[in-house]
Amino acid sequence: xxxxxxxxxxxxxxxxxxxxxxxxxxxxxxxxxxxxxxxxxxxxxxxxxxxxxxxxxxxxxxxxxxxxxxxxxxxxxxxxxxxxxxxxxxxxxxxxxxxxxxxxxxxxxxxxxxxxxxxxxxxxxxxxxxxxxxxxxxxxxxxxxxxxxxxxxxxxxxxxxxxxxxxxxxxxxxxxxxxxxxxxxxxxxxxxxxxxxxxxxxxxxxxxxxxxxxxxxxxxxxxxxxxxxxxxxxxxxxxxxxxxxxxxxxxxxxxxxxxxxx
Numbered sequence: 001x002x003x004x005x006x007x008x009x010x011x012x013x014x015x016x017x018x019x020x021x022x023x024x025x026x027x028x029x030x031x032x033x034x035x036x037x038x039x040x041x042x043x044x045x046x047x048x049x050x051x052x053x054x055x056x057x058x059x060x061x062x063x064x065x066x067x068x069x070x071x072x073x074x075x076x077x078x079x080x081x082x083x084x085x086x087x088x089x090x091x092x093x094x095x096x097x098x099x100x101x102x103x104x105x106x107x108x109x110x111x112x113x114x115x116x117x118x119x120x121x122x123x124x125x126x127x128x129x130x131x132x133x134x135x136x137x138x139x140x141x142x143x144x145x146x147x148x149x150x151x152x153x154x155x156x157x158x159x160x161x162x163x164x165x166x167x168x169x170x171x172x173x174x175x176x177x178x179x180x181x182x183x184x185x186x187x188x189x190x191x192x193x194x195x196x197x198x199x200x201x202x203x204x205x206x207x208x209x210x211x212x213x214x215x216x217x218x219x220x221x222x223x224x225x226x227x228x229x230x231x232x233x234x235x236x237x238x239x240x241x242x243x244x245x246x247x248x249x250x251x252x253x254x255x256x257x258x259x260x261x262x
Contacts, residue, residue, distance in 0.1 A: 076144065145191070
């Protein structure tokens with residue numbers, strides 16, 4: 001009798017051990033699958049709120065650019081947009097009541113991928129301070145910056161980039177032929193525009209500071225803004241939730257010829 005009970009106890013213990021081993025193996029496999037599913041998809045493991053923030057900024061910037069480009073006679077010349085090394089859009093920048101003449105907003109920046117001429121994943125930035133030319137009285141302003149050369153892009157990638165009265169900053173021309181007829185674009189590192197209450201003009205920006213929103217960049221991409229734009233994510237790997245802005249840039253800019261396509 002005792003021998004029978006002992007055998008039953010041993011068999012029960014073995015069964016429990018086998019069941020535990022199977023459960024652990026299943027959990028390990030599921031964990032490995034989840035890890036694998038996030039590879040090549042920076043947003044796969046990002047909390048929902050942060051993914052929603054990223055998607056909202058990209059979509060808002062795409063809408064602002066689309067509204068600007070809908071009126072060709074008063075829009076950014078496509079040739080200039082095509083020549084830009086990077087484009088920054090800050091939609092709906094609000095006047096900050098606690099700072100005289102100051103403003104505050106959030107937006108995105110995409111740059112050209114040198115090897116292909118395509119637009120990169122959008123990095124997230126903040127804008128604050130300063131006055132936006134003659135439209136300071138507007139309640140909301142869409143701010144667009146064309147970064148025309150590597151030097152301008154390098155300045156934008158610093159921890160804090162302040163726009164002042166430098167010769168490398170200029171109010172951007174508008175209209176179908178303005179890009180070809182305006183000499184100011186030849187030496188400008190950054191061309192600036194603003195849109196307020198329906199009017200879109202080249203704007204003279206003073207005292208405006210642009211800083212990376214690395215809380216959002218690191219939460220969404222696992223990288224700082226400088227790394228997102230320097231170590232460019234190929235368009236096919238851009239998370240679908242933030243593709244709106246680079247797609248809008250592709251729609252409205254002249255395709256740039258790369259060394260490989262010449």
